[in-house]
Amino acid sequence: MELTSITPLILTYNEAANIDRTLGRLTWAERVVVVDSYSDDATIDIATSYDNTELLQREFDDHTSQWSYGLDQVDTDWVLSLDADYQVTPAFVEEVHSLEPPPTLAGYRANFTYCVYGRPLRGTLYPPRVVLFRNERARYVQDGHTQRLSVDGDVSELNTKLKHDDRKPLTQWLDNQRRYARLEAEKLTQADDVGVTDRLRKTDVLAPLLTPLYCLFIQGLILDGWAGWHYTLQRTYAELLLALVRVDARLRDDSDPTREGTA
Template sequence: MELTSITPLILTYNEAANIDRTLGRLTWADRVVVVDSYSTDATIDVATSYENVDLVQREFDDHTSQWSYGLDQVETEWILSLDADYQVPAEFVEEVRNLEPPLTLAGYRSNFTYCVYGRPLRGTLYPPRIVLFRNERARYGQDGHTQRLSVDGSVNELDTSLYHDDRKPLSEWLDNQHRYARLEAEKLAQADDVGITDQLRKTDVLAPLLTPLYCLFVQGLILDGWAGWHYTLQRTYAELLLALVRVDARLRDDSESSREGTA
């Protein structure tokens, strides 16, 4: 695959802690499209310091609309969709360069190596994603607190993983979890046919209990020291918060129903 046929696409909002490391791995691309949601930190200055970056701004409403807007800014056949805390290793670029996709192929899915302050973990709950795809065959839809990409055609697996290494302050991560938990709770309330993870979440008990055990012992993060413990605590906190939001909503509904019954 010709690298000139690929445009990396990145969404940003206050990603000064990450964006330089991400863009530094994309100098092979003729053009990188960054869709910024009016960052107030140094994100814009860092991004525009790269000659191959084309930065556009759009007020954020939801992830689906923001990514869809980004698709409209790309002129090449292929898009490499990246979060601002993803790093593309040289081995990944070389693998992509050697690809010979048939016309029936719509995209490629990649696994991730999760990093905590630069230290790779031996396991993660972070799911694989379709990251490289034909623009004309792709569309985004909302999926809980984030977005889901659908492509028209077959998808192959890439051998090389991308790196996920978010170094924004913990306080920002904690603030985001409250919004994410509310959106995930709304998604679960509306979903009937769900996978095993969401089935566990719907119990409001099992996911918070099983998450630390799965991270530490099944994924082996107990062997990664404080970095593994850091990730385990983050994932457990997220599941606890989601369960709390759902239980709180149930109790509120029960309380209101009781008041209406006695009125």
């Protein structure tokens, strides 16, 4: 696959802690599209310091609309969709360059090495994601607090992992989790056909209890020192917050006198 046929696409909002490391590994691309939601930190200055980067700004409404807007700005056949805290390795670029996708293939899925302040973990709950795809054969749909890529065609697996290394301040992560928990709670309430993880979450008990055990002992993060504990505590906090939002909503509904009158 010719690298000139690929446009990396990135969304940003106050990603000064990450975006330089991400863009610094994309200098092989002729054009990188960054869609920014009016950051008020150094994100814009960093992004525009790269000659191959085109920064566009759009007021954020939801992830699906933001990504879809970004796809509309891409004029190459292939899109490399990256979060602002993903790092592309030289081995990844080499593998992509060696690809010879048949016409029926619509995209490629990548796994991730999760890093905590640059320290790679031996395991993660972070799911694989379709990151490289034909622009005309894929579109984003909203899925809870984030987005899901709907691909029309076959998807193959990449052998080389991307790095996920988010170094934004913990306070920013905590603020985001409150919003994510509300959106995930709405998704779970509306969903009937869910996978194993969401079935555990719908119990409002099992996911917060099992997450630290799974991270530390099944994934082996107890062997990764403080970085492993940091990740485990983050994931446990996220599950606890989601359970709390759902239980709080249930108790509020149970105490609503108008509901008693309509029962």
